[in-house]
Amino acid sequence: MKKVIALAVASAFVAPAAMAEVVVYGVAAPAIEYSKITDATNSTTYPDLTRxxxxxxxxxxxxxxxxxxxxxxxxxxxxxxxxxxxxxDQSRGFNTRDTFVGIEGNFGRVVVGSAMFDLPFQARFDYLQGLINYNEIINGVQGVTNQxxxxxxNVAQYTSPVFLGGARVKALYDFGAKTSTANYQGFQVAANYKYNMLNVGATYKQNNDTSTFGQQTGALVDSTVTPVAEAFLKNYLVGATLTPIDGLNVSVSWDRKKTKASAAAAEIRQDAWAIGANYVTGKHGVGLHYGKVGESKNMSTGNTNPDTGAYFxxxxxxxxxxxxxxxxxSVGLVKNDKLASYSMGTTYVTGLGTSYPAAATGLKVTTIATGVTTSF
Known part of the structure; x- marks a missing residue:
């Protein structure tokens, strides 16, 4: 009997060692936010709000x-x-961020999963480091100027190893959704090259047969896309980061979005630009970013739609x-033209709406946030 007990105790220590190790990690990031929203075009319906x-x-x-x-x-x-x-919004919890299974080898890495950020977002880590934001309350100029x-x-992504001394490519496929009349799906490709102080890159994204909501983004983890025949999104992003000294990243980006809402709809084009710098020395880090979304243009008529831009x-x-x-x-400022409704995440936390862009047109939003972020 004693031998059986001893064997059972030994097995309790040996079995976990044979299992694959599971790493638990995370971030705790509470903050205090002050926000002020001003509606310059309709102050009666939307009076100034501070919180x-x-x-x-x-x-x-x-x-x-x-x-x-x-x-x-x-x-x-x-x-x-x-x-x-x-x-x-506490409804979004388990399995709502990068969740995947993959294989890695000399050929690179292939993963399949859900709730994964697409390649335009990944560009800020690949070749736009000067536009990375320090917190998600003021959600970043890069996030809004990349449209x-x-x-x-439900995506699959391939990431190559570094080759030719600093090159890397990525490809992503969005499996989308299919109905009897349309088949929503998307694909994306990206490439960047880093050499000494300069890191340059480009990203292309295309969604086919998307709904009006899906034109902006894709099949989000917390929403669905209803396919619409011959609707599309085409997005072009190019940018570069210069690192003249250790700790300083200066980035510029240009983004073009082309959308079509249906077979009969006109193609709409809109451009955006951003420039930013982040500098870290010792315990201190500072950053300053500026961005602008230009007015949209109807490609069928050639006419520009006035008052549809914003700056950040x-x-x-x-x-x-x-x-x-x-x-x-952090402090963030969004100034919309009277027909634009963009935000940097600020209207979401102030309670005017959960949509992106913002819930109302013509808003000016100022947000100041301070907090502590700890990783484990």
């Missing part, structure tokens, strides 16, 4: 792991989940308290 509240700057928890396969390949997996500290980024459902300014600061924790403060 101070506790908000969340993208807290999340995730689980990931790897397994070495017999043929030299590596299997990898991840399940990441949104959590909230403070106020926010089609989204977190997608954001400034940010962070101070490292440790390797895992930093304090941050």
């Amino acid at each position: 101070v509240r506790l908000v969340d700057s993208l807290s999340r928890i995730g689980f990931k792991g790897t397994d070495k396969l017999d043929n030299g390949l590596k299997l990898l997996w991840q399940v990441e989940n949104r959590v909230y500290i403070g106020t926010g 089609s980024q989204a977190r997608l459902s 300014v954001a400034g940010q600061y962070k101070y490292a308290l440790s390797k895992q924790t930093y304090m941050h403060a």
Whole structure:
């Protein structure tokens, strides 16, 4: 009997060692936000609104792991989940961020999954580092001047290894949705090359047979796309980052969006630009970003649609308290033309609406946020 007990105790210690290791990680990011919204065109219906509240700057928890396969390949997996500290839309939780299973080897990496950001968003980490934002309350100039980024459902992505001394390519396929009359699906490709101080890149995204909502983005993790025959989105993004000294990244980007709502609808084109710089030295980090979305143009008539643009300014600061924790403060300003309704995430947390762009046209939104972000 004693031998049986001893064997059982030994097995309890040996069995976990034979299993693949699971890494638990996450971010806790509470913050305080002050916001002021002014409607310059309809102040009676939408009077000035100011608010101070506790908000969340993208807290999340995730689980990931790897397994070495017999043929030299590596299997990898991840399940990441949104959590909230403070106020926010708490309906989106488990499995609502990058969740995938993949294979990695000398050929690169292939993953399939859901709730994954598309290639236009990934550009800020690939070749637009000067436009990265320090918190998600003021959601970043790059996010709004890139006019089609989204977190997608049901995608497959390939990422190559680095070759030719600094080149890397990516490809993504959005499986979409199909009905008896239309077949929504999308594809994206991206490439960047980093050499010494310069990192340049380009991204192309196309959605076919998308609905009006899907033209902006794609099949989001928390929504659906109703396919519409011959509707489309085409998005072009090019940019570069210059790093003249250690810690300083200066980025510029140009984005063009082309959309068509149906077979009979006109093609609409809209351009956007952004420039930004982030500088980190010691415990301190600062950033300043500016962006503009131009007026849309009807390509059938050749006429520009007046008062459909907007501009955006954001400034940010962070101070490292440790390797895992930093304090941050940011200010963002969005000024819409009277027929435009853009935001940098600010109208969402102020309660005017959950849609993107903003819920009403002509709004001027000023947001100041400060908080602490810690990783584990």
